[in-house]
Amino acid sequence: MQPPFFHTGFLFHGSLNDFLRTRQKNTRLDFPCRFSSSVKDAIEANGVPHVEVGKIVVNGKEKPFDYLLQPGDEIDVFPYERQLPAGSPARFVLDVHLGGLARRLRMLGIDTIYRNDLHDPEIIAIATTENRVVLTRDVGLLKHKLLQWGYWLRSQQSEEQLLEVISRFSLCNYLQPFMRCIACNGLLATVAKNEIVELLPEKTRLFFEEFYRCTACGKIYWKGSHYQDMLRSVERIRSVACQ
Numbered sequence: 001m002q003p004p005f006f007h008t009g010f011l012f013h014g015s016l017n018d019f020l021r022t023r024q025k026n027t028r029l030d031f032p033c034r035f036s037s038s039v040k041d042a043i044e045a046n047g048v049p050h051v052e053v054g055k056i057v058v059n060g061k062e063k064p065f066d067y068l069l070q071p072g073d074e075i076d077v078f079p080y081e082r083q084l085p086a087g088s089p090a091r092f093v094l095d096v097h098l099g100g101l102a103r104r105l106r107m108l109g110i111d112t113i114y115r116n117d118l119h120d121p122e123i124i125a126i127a128t129t130e131n132r133v134v135l136t137r138d139v140g141l142l143k144h145k146l147l148q149w150g151y152w153l154r155s156q157q158s159e160e161q162l163l164e165v166i167s168r169f170s171l172c173n174y175l176q177p178f179m180r181c182i183a184c185n186g187l188l189a190t191v192a193k194n195e196i197v198e199l200l201p202e203k204t205r206l207f208f209e210e211f212y213r214c215t216a217c218g219k220i221y222w223k224g225s226h227y228q229d230m231l232r233s234v235e236r237i238r239s240v241a242c243q
């Protein structure tokens with residue numbers, strides 16, 4: 001009879017170490033496997049979601065996720081360096097905790113689905129049917145078997161998260177500030193003042209002539225003091241993330 005377990009060695013490279021405990025980082029880990037375990041299952045059992053993996057090398061040869069581990073295998077797992085679904089730029093769906101990041105992405109014109117009432121199965125369904133990248137701090141969500149594209153945000157701060165996403169998905173050339181509705185992700189279109197004048201606060205009516213309306217939810221935008229703040233924010237982001 002074969003023993004129920006055998007030993008393999010896993011070495012996780014680069015950013016995949018972010019998922020490991022300190023003493024496990026950059027170290028070949030002895031990992032006991034059951035017979036007929038796939039390398040994908042073993043990678044995720046080590047805490048690394050498959051969507052962050054770019055290449056798997058077993059005993060010096062590249063292998064697919066469904067490779068069945070053998071006794072004594074030495075496995076090297078490499079991260080995705082640049083992760084884009086077909087047809088760039090990347091589009092995203094965010095989990096319910098990421099409202100701050102959603103607003104920042106939309107401000108930059110990045111196509112971002114976010115609602116604070118989306119359940120995980122809905123997020124997975126949106127990601128798979130619309131070919132969107134899931135952004136989350138929940139590693140468990142990224143282990144869902146149907147998920148092809150995902151990224152685990154390292155930071156808990158929304159501005160740092162934004163910089164991570166711009167860098168990870170090479171978005172610098174795709175930023176189009178102020179073309180999307182911050183509230184709903186709809187596209188904005190210019191609208192004549194006389195069409196919407198009834199809806200404007202009194203001072204806005206007096207001091208502004210240029211208006212934009214969300215083609216999805218109807219929210220109206222103008223270049224008030226909030227716009228100047230956002231403009232500075234966009235410049236700061238570009239200077240840090242897009243040099």
Ligand SMILES: [Zn+2]
Binds near residue numbers: 181184185186
């Ligand atoms: Zn809208």
